[in-house]
Amino acid sequence: MLLLYMAVLSSAFSGLLLLNGGVMVEGVAVKVTGNISKIEDASYFRIYYGNTFKVIKNDLDGKSYLLIQSNSKMAAKTKYCTPRIKSFVIPLANFSMDVSYFPVSFFELLGLMPSLKGITSERIASPCLLKLYNEGQLQMLNKSEPQQFSQYTAHFISYNSNQQTQSCNYVAFVPIGEQTPLQRAEWIKYLGVFANVETRANEIYDAVKSNYMCLANSAASKKLKPIVAWMEFNDGVWTFTKEAYKLKYIEDAGGENLDESINKITYNITTIEDMEQLHAILCTVDVLIDGTLTPDPFGYNATLFLQNLNIEDQSCLAFLSHESVWRHDKRLSTDLALDWFDGAVSQPQLVLADLMEMLFPTGNYTTTYFRNLLKGEEATSLGLENCDRDTFTAMEPTIIACT
Numbered sequence: 427m428l429l430l431y432m433a434v435l436s437s438a439f440s441g442l443l444l445l446n447g448g449v450m451v452e453g454v455a456v457k458v459t460g461n462i463s464k465i466e467d468a469s470y471f472r473i474y475y476g477n478t479f480k481v482i483k484n485d486l487d488g489k490s491y492l493l494i495q496s497n498s499k500m501a502a503k504t505k506y507c508t509p510r511i512k513s514f515v516i517p518l519a520n521f522s523m524d525v526s527y528f529p530v531s532f533f534e535l536l537g538l539m540p541s542l543k544g545i546t547s548e549r550i551a552s553p554c555l556l557k558l559y560n561e562g563q564l565q566m567l568n569k570s571e572p573q574q575f576s577q578y579t580a581h582f583i584s585y586n587s588n589q590q591t592q593s594c595n596y597v598a599f600v601p602i603g604e605q606t607p608l609q610r611a612e613w614i615k616y617l618g619v620f621a622n623v624e625t626r627a628n629e630i631y632d633a634v635k636s637n638y639m640c641l642a643n644s645a646a647s648k649k650l651k652p653i654v655a656w657m658e659f660n661d662g663v664w665t666f667t668k669e670a671y672k673l674k675y676i677e678d679a680g681g682e683n684l685d686e687s688i689n690k691i692t693y694n695i696t697t698i699e700d701m702e703q704l705h706a707i708l709c710t711v712d713v714l715i716d717g718t719l720t721p722d723p724f725g726y727n728a729t730l731f732l733q734n735l736n737i738e739d740q741s742c743l744a745f746l747s748h749e750s751v752w753r754h755d756k757r758l759s760t761d762l763a764l765d766w767f768d769g770a771v772s773q774p775q776l777v778l779a780d781l782m783e784m785l786f787p788t789g790n791y792t793t794t795y796f797r798n799l800l801k802g803e804e805a806t807s808l809g810l811e812n813c814d815r816d817t818f819t820a821m822e823p824t825i826i827a828c829t
């Protein structure tokens with residue numbers, strides 16, 4: 427008995443040592459039973475399968491997560507918590523999460539809500555999570571008292587969380603660290619591993635990816651490529667986005683990014699030279715996305731945009747004459763939590779479909795995440811009444827008609 431345990435443990439360790447040495451191994455044990463996930467697109471995590479355990483190597487927090495099957499001998503005897511290795515017994519009996527800017531939708535798609543027991547804020551975009559909280563299923567945890575998180579098998583955090591991330595039960599879930607929309611969406615497999623629901627994770631990713639690719643392929647056949655500027659206004663300065671996943675969205679939607687032709691990205695509206703240049707560049711733009719952060723998305727309208735833009739002679743601005751200025755804050759909670767940071771991360775096909783309608787308007791598709799400022803479209807607030815399923819039931823991905 428002890429020998430067997432030692433053998434498993436040492437094979438787990440040799441696997442980890444190999445991983446920590448940066449060597450790719452194809453899984454440390456030979457006989458792998460159950461369902462497995464293979465990574466196709468994501469860059470920042472890897473999964474290795476053993477017989478009674480799995481290892482996730484997360485390259486964004488630099489940690490290896492050793493996940494031990496609850497029905498194995500190793501489960502009762504093994505506990506690691508070092509700066510580089512943490513162990514968990516799976517499937518997770520229960521977990522909590524730090525919900526600010528956190529894509530809860532991944533958990534909803536996998537059907538993991540029954541094991542979610544604690545959250546850190548009521549400021550959440552997901553209507554069904556709000557409903558779950560309202561039904562008394564969730565404990566409200568105080569972020570200033572991290573010891574409250576220790577009562578759960580795992581506590582999920584996002585990369586940018588400013589809490590100390592060394593606690594033994596913390597798991598960093600960081601799809602937003604990836605560079606492309608599909609790479610972000612593939613993190614559903616990372617979660618699937620913790621719950622032994624690889625099959626479901628694979629199915630969802632396949633459905634999302636094939637829908638996304640179908641849309642992208644149909645956009646690729648468009649001959650004319652509208653020029654898109656995705657920009658933000660902050661402290662008197664307009665900045666064109668450098669975020670890789672946004673630029674990729676524009677390309678995949680059949681548009682052309684501005685940044686390929688210019689190298690200056692910031693423009694101070696009080697500087698005449700800057701404004702001359704910005705004016706000239708914007709004269710080439712067909713579609714403008716205003717990603718300006720604002721404490722009041724409901725009050726952010728065309729008047730405010732034009733005021734920030736500060737360009738008097740608007741005669742050459744095609745995005746104004748064609749009424750194509752958009753913001754990605756259409757879906758948000760009454761507490762101003764944007765679904766852009768939640769649902770849009772796990773279902774990039776919905777964002778792509780929006781962008782295609784923005785670039786090639788048909789007039790018969792209603793966008794999910796983007797609202798047209800110039801047409802006076804307002805943000806829609808989400809409440810628990812917008813939850814359209816039983817809170818414990820898994821969410822199904824929304825597939826866009828595509829031929």
Ligand SMILES: *[C@@H]1O[C@H](CO)[C@@H](O)[C@H](O)[C@H]1NC(C)=O
Pocket residue numbers: 459460461625
């Ligand atoms: C793997 O997934 C398939 C399809 O969902 C299922 O039929 C099978 O029982 C699963 N195997 C294990 C060992 O979980």
Ligand SMILES: *[C@@H]1O[C@H](CO)[C@@H](O)[C@H](O)[C@H]1NC(C)=O
Pocket residue numbers: 519520543577578579
């Ligand atoms: C979470 O699960 C663990 C393991 O089963 C258990 O010991 C713990 O009491 C549970 N915590 C809560 C808050 O239910």
Ligand SMILES: *[C@@H]1O[C@H](CO)[C@@H](O)[C@H](O)[C@H]1NC(C)=O
Pocket residue numbers: 568569570571
């Ligand atoms: C959260 O914890 C802090 C520090 O213990 C405390 O000052 C604060 O009142 C708590 N907040 C709530 C809402 O309970």
Ligand SMILES: *[C@@H]1O[C@H](CO)[C@@H](O)[C@H](O)[C@H]1NC(C)=O
Pocket residue numbers: 661662663694695696697
């Ligand atoms: C913008 O330009 C003005 C005038 O030159 C300057 O005072 C201000 O600091 C600049 N703003 C930023 C954010 O650089």
Ligand SMILES: *[C@@H]1O[C@H](CO)[C@@H](O)[C@H](O)[C@H]1NC(C)=O
Pocket residue numbers: 725727728729730
């Ligand atoms: C935009 O909001 C401001 C302040 O609420 C309001 O005065 C203005 O009329 C609005 N503009 C449009 C175009 O609705």
Ligand SMILES: *[C@@H]1O[C@H](CO)[C@@H](O)[C@H](O)[C@H]1NC(C)=O
Pocket residue numbers: 788789790
């Ligand atoms: C939407 O509009 C396009 C272009 O006008 C048209 O080809 C397509 O059939 C329409 N689709 C639906 C579902 O009405």
